[in-house]
Amino acid sequence: MSEQIKGKRELFVPGHYGCPGCGATVAMKQTLSVLGEDTIVVMTAGCWSSLIGIYPYTCLTVPVVSVAFGATASVAAGIKAGLTCQGNHHTTVLAFAGDGGTFDIGFQPLSGVVERNDDILFICYDNEAYMNTGIQRSSATPAGGWTTTTPDSARKGQRKKNMVEIMAAHRIPYTATASIGAPEDLKAKLEKATHIKGSRFIHLYASCPTGWRHATELSIEVARQAVRSRVFPLYEVIDGDTWRLSPMPEKESVDAYLNHQGRFKKMSAEERDRLQKQVDDEWQCLLGKCQVPNRAG
Amino acid sequence: MKAVMMGTEAATMAVKLARVQVVSAYPITPQTVIVESLADIIGRGELKAKYLPVESEHTAMSSCMGASMAGARTFTATSSQGLAYMHEMLHFTAGERVPVVMVNCNRAMAPPWNLYCDHTDSLSQRDTGWIQYYCVDAQDVLDSILIAYAVAEQALLPVMINLDAFYLTHTSEPLDVPDQETVDLFLPPYRALNKLDVDDPKTFSIVCGADLFSSIKYKRQGDTLAVARLWDQVAERYNRHFNRLHPTVEAYRTEDADLCIIGIGTATGTMRLAVDRLREEGLKIGSLRLAMIRPFPREVLQRAIAKVKHVIVIDRDVSFGAEGIVAQEVKAGFFDRRGELRITGFVAGVGGNDMTVDTIIPMVRQAISGDGTAVEAGMSLWAEVLP
Numbered sequence: 073m074s075e076q077i078k079g080k081r082e083l084f085v086p087g088h089y090g091c092p093g094c095g096a097t098v099a100m101k102q103t104l105s106v107l108g109e110d111t112i113v114v115m116t117a118g119c120w121s122s123l124i125g126i127y128p129y130t131c132l133t134v135p136v137v138s139v140a141f142g143a144t145a146s147v148a149a150g151i152k153a154g155l156t157c158q159g160n161h162h163t164t165v166l167a168f169a170g171d172g173g174t175f176d177i178g179f180q181p182l183s184g185v186v187e188r189n190d191d192i193l194f195i196c197y198d199n200e201a202y203m204n205t206g207i208q209r210s211s212a213t214p215a216g217g218w219t220t221t222t223p224d225s226a227r228k229g230q231r232k233k234n235m236v237e238i239m240a241a242h243r244i245p246y247t248a249t250a251s252i253g254a255p256e257d258l259k260a261k262l263e264k265a266t267h268i269k270g271s272r273f274i275h276l277y278a279s280c281p282t283g284w285r286h287a288t289e290l291s292i293e294v295a296r297q298a299v300r301s302r303v304f305p306l307y308e309v310i311d312g313d314t315w316r317l318s319p320m321p322e323k324e325s326v327d328a329y330l331n332h333q334g335r336f337k338k339m340s341a342e343e344r345d346r347l348q349k350q351v352d353d354e355w356q357c358l359l360g361k362c363q364v365p366n367r368a369g
Numbered sequence: 370m371k372a373v374m375m376g377t378e379a380a381t382m383a384v385k386l387a388r389v390q391v392v393s394a395y396p397i398t399p400q401t402v403i404v405e406s407l408a409d410i411i412g413r414g415e416l417k418a419k420y421l422p423v424e425s426e427h428t429a430m431s432s433c434m435g436a437s438m439a440g441a442r443t444f445t446a447t448s449s450q451g452l453a454y455m456h457e458m459l460h461f462t463a464g465e466r467v468p469v470v471m472v473n474c475n476r477a478m479a480p481p482w483n484l485y486c487d488h489t490d491s492l493s494q495r496d497t498g499w500i501q502y503y504c505v506d507a508q509d510v511l512d513s514i515l516i517a518y519a520v521a522e523q524a525l526l527p528v529m530i531n532l533d534a535f536y537l538t539h540t541s542e543p544l545d546v547p548d549q550e551t552v553d554l555f556l557p558p559y560r561a562l563n564k565l566d567v568d569d570p571k572t573f574s575i576v577c578g579a580d581l582f583s584s585i586k587y588k589r590q591g592d593t594l595a596v597a598r599l600w601d602q603v604a605e606r607y608n609r610h611f612n613r614l615h616p617t618v619e620a621y622r623t624e625d626a627d628l629c630i631i632g633i634g635t636a637t638g639t640m641r642l643a644v645d646r647l648r649e650e651g652l653k654i655g656s657l658r659l660a661m662i663r664p665f666p667r668e669v670l671q672r673a674i675a676k677v678k679h680v681i682v683i684d685r686d687v688s689f690g691a692e693g694i695v696a697q698e699v700k701a702g703f704f705d706r707r708g709e710l711r712i713t714g715f716v717a718g719v720g721g722n723d724m725t726v727d728t729i730i731p732m733v734r735q736a737i738s739g740d741g742t743a744v745e746a747g748m749s750l751w752a753e754v755l756p
Contacts, residue, residue, distance in 0.1 A: 109567060110567050111567065112439075112565050112567060114435070121575065121576065122576060124572075124575055125575065125576075126575070126576050126577060126578060127572075127575055127576065127577035127578070127581060130572045130575065132572070133570055134567065134570050135565045135566060135567060135570045135571055135572070135573075136570075136572045136573065136575070137435075137438060137465075137565060137572075137573040137574060138573070138574050138575045138576075139431065139434075139435075139461065139574070140431070140457050140458060140461050142427075143427065143428075143431040143458065143461075146423065146427070146428035146431035146432050146435070147431045147432065147434060147435035147438075148435060149421060149428075149432050149435065150391065150393060150421070150431060150432030150433060150434060150435025150436040150437075150438075150439070150443075151435040151436065151438060151439045151565055152435075152439075153391045153393070153419040153421055153432065153435075153436050153439075153441070154390070154391055154435060154436030154437065154438070154439025154440060154441035154443070155439045156419060157390040157391055157417075157418065157419045157436075157441050158390070158439070158440060158441060163567050180424060180425060180427075180428075181424070181425070181427065181428045181431065183424065184423055184424030184425065184428055185428075187424070188421070188422070188423075190421075
């Protein structure tokens with residue numbers, strides 16, 4: 073995935089300010105390698121607005137605007153409208169926001185934009201907390217997880233918001249989950265998304281060694297463990313009603329996923345069992361939506 | 370072409386004549402006529418534009434900013450709470466240096482809920498970097514929106530055109546509608562020099578250090594201050610095309626005046642009637658309308674009433690803990706004449722209290738004699754306060 077598939081120049085050049093092992097940089101690299109030069113990127117407050125660089129330095133060579141927190145989708149929709157009325161129907165307008173800018177503060181504008189089916193591609197790079205401000209909880213933080221605002225004395229009790237179901241409920245043409253640990257699947261989904269008009273939403277799982285407290289060389293492996301354990305299954309939803317499971321590896325328990333991440337180290341055996349049961353139930357529910365016969369794995 | 374229109378209809382006509390390309394808006398009383406009629410003329414193809422019927426004012430402004438950054442001419446309209454909800458994006462739009470033009474219908478801020486005229490909504494946004502113009506009648510609405518686009522696109526700064534709720538938004542008045550060909554001559558299509566363009570990739574508004582930050586803001590301050598003169602130059606050019614002048618400051622019977630009433634918005638028309646009445650009594654009084662509040666047209670204002678000894682400012686707004694906001698501005702504008710000029714500030718007409726000749730004259734008398742029914746609060750005298 074490191075080679076440029078479309079386009080003539082490198083779109084993500086060396087010099088980003090991200091942490092070692094940053095999953096969000098991998099997410100952008102993989103995304104731009106498929107979307108190519110004919111892309112305008114809208115980003116918002118979050119890791120990417122910091123790690124892109126400090127003026128006059130940038131690591132992206134496509135047009136970029138960094139906007140107010142939460143305004144990613146709404147600015148992107150405006151850019152698309154501005155291009156369209158000048159006769160440009162081809163440029164991909166990519167809204168690229170973290171989980172805070174998508175699940176929380178960016179939620180209302182995103183819902184408005186996709187309800188109108190504005191022609192943008194919205195990618196949420198999900199690292200499951202406000203990592204740029206120092207690991208505070210978001211509504212994407214999983215239950216049982218440590219963050220600085222859900223400290224060991226009060227770890228998060230609520231489950232992660234299901235953003236894909238919410239987006240699918242808007243009946244937009246394309247919704248999908250993807251992972252930096254499954255680049256071929258991500259590439260196929262991005263290629264599919266670029267050929268669809270209207271609102272497209274990709275929930276892209278992007279590990280964060282700094283916030284998740286895992287070794288920096290394990291970023292891809294942890295993302296893969298999330299897929300294998302079915303904590304973060306890969307699927308797509310067409311027109312909000314046709315659910316399709318993506319190629320999935322053999323199922324394994326949540327243990328490896330939990331054991332590699334310091335944010336889960338205070339979870340009790342009971343909490344782990346509860347999580348395993350939730351994951352199993354949601355997996356069966358997803359198989360049902362995808363009309364895959366019930367099966368053990 | 371002569372026509373009869375409400376202020377809101379005049380705004381829609383101006384948007385059509387300006388050949389706006391993207392409209393993004395959210396409804397709020399008393400602005401709704403504008404968003405409804407724009408949806409209709411765009412739907413019928415009378416105006417070839419993209420209409421984004423968005424879910425909030427924050428998004429309305431965000432989308433206008435995005436469309437403008439892509440090089441399109443954009444418009445939105447709002448009022449009161451909606452303007453407050455946009456606040457973050459007002460700073461952002463001015464900082465991105467994009468020429469968005471917006472109509473704000475001046476309405477009281479809740480609580481308590483009140484739909485009527487009050488200027489606190491827009492005046493409390495005066496530090497966001499937007500150019501602020503306050504209209505006096507429907508003709509002024511139509512003309513100033515066209516002037517606003519020409520100014521905004523030259524200065525690369527957004528412009529807010531303010532209409533008094535109901536007094537202007539919903540009052541029908543005769544006006545002259547310019548023909549499209551002449552408007553096209555006055556206002557050619559917008560050509561953005563810096564825009565989001567895949568053929569000329571640029572990065573906008575990422576993090577920058579303190580040294581450069583200060584320089585960027587200093588440049589913007591200079592460019593914003595220069596709009597006071599730029600507006601009058603563009604207004605003069607508009608006058609040559611259409612024979613109607615809309616300056617930043619309009620003085621009335623001030624040549625020999627010792628006393629001058631200052632205000633903004635529709636009440637400045639009533640102030641002229643009060644001046645006429647008081648002149649019949651032998652009082653050497655004039656009035657002055659501040660059409661522009663940001664940038665503050667200090668030089669023109671100082672020249673206009675250089676010989677006046679007593680200024681009475683009537684504010685339809687208040688900065689809690691200080692005084693009327695226009696009074697603050699006027700006092701700052703005349704700081705170098707503080708020894709020789711008396712300034713009396715009234716707060717009146719807020720929340721839709723009618724400002725008539727019969728409410729203005731007692732304020733003038735109280736300013737002169739000290740006797741009257743307006744009660745003191747800090748540096749302001751409040752009319753219309755229940756005992």
